[in-house]
Amino acid sequence: xxxxxxxxxxxxxxxxxxxxxxxxxxxxxxxxxxxxxxxxxxxxxxxxxxxxxxxxxxxxxxxxxxxxxxxxxxxxxxxxxxxxxxxxxxxxxxxxxxxxxxxxxxxxxxxxxxxxxxxxxxxxxxxxxxxxxxxxxxxxxxxxxxxxxxxxxxxxxxxxxxxxxxxxxxxxxxxxxxxxxxxxxxxxxxxxxxxxxxxxxxxxxxxxxxxxxxxxxxxxxxxxxxxxxxxxxxxxxxxxxxxxxxxxxxxxxxxxxxxxxxxxxxxxxxxxxxxxxxxxxxxxxxxxxxxxx
Numbered sequence: 001x002x003x004x005x006x007x008x009x010x011x012x013x014x015x016x017x018x019x020x021x022x023x024x025x026x027x028x029x030x031x032x033x034x035x036x037x038x039x040x041x042x043x044x045x046x047x048x049x050x051x052x053x054x055x056x057x058x059x060x061x062x063x064x065x066x067x068x069x070x071x072x073x074x075x076x077x078x079x080x081x082x083x084x085x086x087x088x089x090x091x092x093x094x095x096x097x098x099x100x101x102x103x104x105x106x107x108x109x110x111x112x113x114x115x116x117x118x119x120x121x122x123x124x125x126x127x128x129x130x131x132x133x134x135x136x137x138x139x140x141x142x143x144x145x146x147x148x149x150x151x152x153x154x155x156x157x158x159x160x161x162x163x164x165x166x167x168x169x170x171x172x173x174x175x176x177x178x179x180x181x182x183x184x185x186x187x188x189x190x191x192x193x194x195x196x197x198x199x200x201x202x203x204x205x206x207x208x209x210x211x212x213x214x215x216x217x218x219x220x221x222x223x224x225x226x227x228x229x230x231x232x233x234x235x236x237x238x239x240x241x242x243x244x245x246x247x248x249x250x251x252x253x254x255x256x257x258x259x260x261x262x263x264x265x266x267x268x269x270x271x272x273x274x275x276x277x278x279x280x281x282x283x284x285x286x287x288x289x290x291x292x293x
Contacts, residue, residue: 007264009122011255013042013115014172014263017093018107018255025106026097027070027140035093035114039073039137042118046125048075048135051156059150061140070094070139072147074156075121077135080128085163085282088134090148090226091117092141092169102251107258109248110141112172119267120274130278131163138226141169148226152233163285164277165237167227171266172258173245180269181207183221184238185231187288194276201268219244236288240270 016022016038022031040055051057051074058071073093091113095106105111114137121135134157138147171180180202186192195204207221222228227237242262247253 007260010115010119010263010267011258011260013038013118014107014111014258015255017111017114018105018253020103020105022105024097024099024104025093025095027094027143028068029097031097032071032094032139036071036073036137039093039114039118042121043073043075043135046075046077046121048077048121048125050074051076051134057151057154057156059139059147059154061144061146061150063143068140070147070150072139072151073137074151075135077121077125077133078128079130079132083160084131085161085285086134086157087131087164087166087278088136088157088162089117089120089166090136090138090168092138092147092226094139094142094147096142096249099251104249104251105254107253107255108170108172108245109253110169111255112170112258112263113168116168116171116263116267116270120270123267123271124274132157132160141226145226145228149229152229161282161286162230162235163282165227165230165235166274167225167237167239168241169225169239170241170243172263173243173247174259174262175243175245177203178242178259178262178265179203179205180240180242180266181205181221182238182240183207183224184227185236185288187290188236189284189287195273198272200272201265202262204269234290236285238273240266242266 025032096104140146227239231237
């Protein structure tokens with residue numbers, strides 16, 4: 001396994017997904033279909049296995065008085081043992097599309113997360129792992145976390161256990177100091193203490209809520225992205241993001257504003273964390289489960 005994902009590959013993925021050609025990747029649009037085609041090609045190149053003989057998993061959801069369809073993509077990196085639990089790594093590929101005649105490309109939100117998912121996929125792909133890894137590009141996050149809700153409702157991992165959900169959203173920008181924030185299950189015994197002892201590529205800070213002059217009120221990180229339905233259902237989750245910024249949900253969230261050196265360091269920070277997590281026994285994750293609320 002390589003020590004670092006090449007910044008040029010991360011940026012190549014990000015630039016394509018955030019290009020005008022995809023017109024903001026709104027759920028149900030032609031641009032979203034192009035994003036799926038690209039992600040599917042990367043899954044195939046990394047030799048991921050399709051789930052139930054397909055990468056695409058459509059779902060219906062309600063939007064007002066109408067029913068709409070989204071489409072998640074799931075690629076599986078099998079474990080050494082068929083009976084192993086699942087670690088699910090997710091990032092939503094949808095964004096806002098064209099609003100007021102202007103393309104909202106969503107480079108940070110969330111082409112950056114999908115590019116990171118693909119980088120982790122390539123890094124982990126050689127050989128079998130102690131856990132099954134599911135790489136999930138979710139749809140319809142922006143209008144209500146519908147892809148994640150559909151995945152949770154499907155229980156597609158059964159009869160295997162779902163050990164952990166790692167969710168990636170907005171990883172390419174920072175304000176004053178470059179750092180990586182995380183929110184997640186405090187019942188993962190010893191995990192926070194382990195993090196404090198590590199010399200990671202980026203400073204790591206736990207965050208429960210976020211206030212910013214760029215948004216109204218505060219963002220509750222327990223419900224901020226696609227990890228939220230799993231967290232409410234009691235599954236262990238880890239959510240990683242960098243910072244809110246002035247281009248959030250605006251047409252200026254373009255790839256030119258992404259900081260390649262930051263996203264490279266995010267990858268280098270996630271590598272040892274994932275290696276540590278996969279060295280833990282299944283009982284460690286199961287002990288962190290709680291009743292849904």
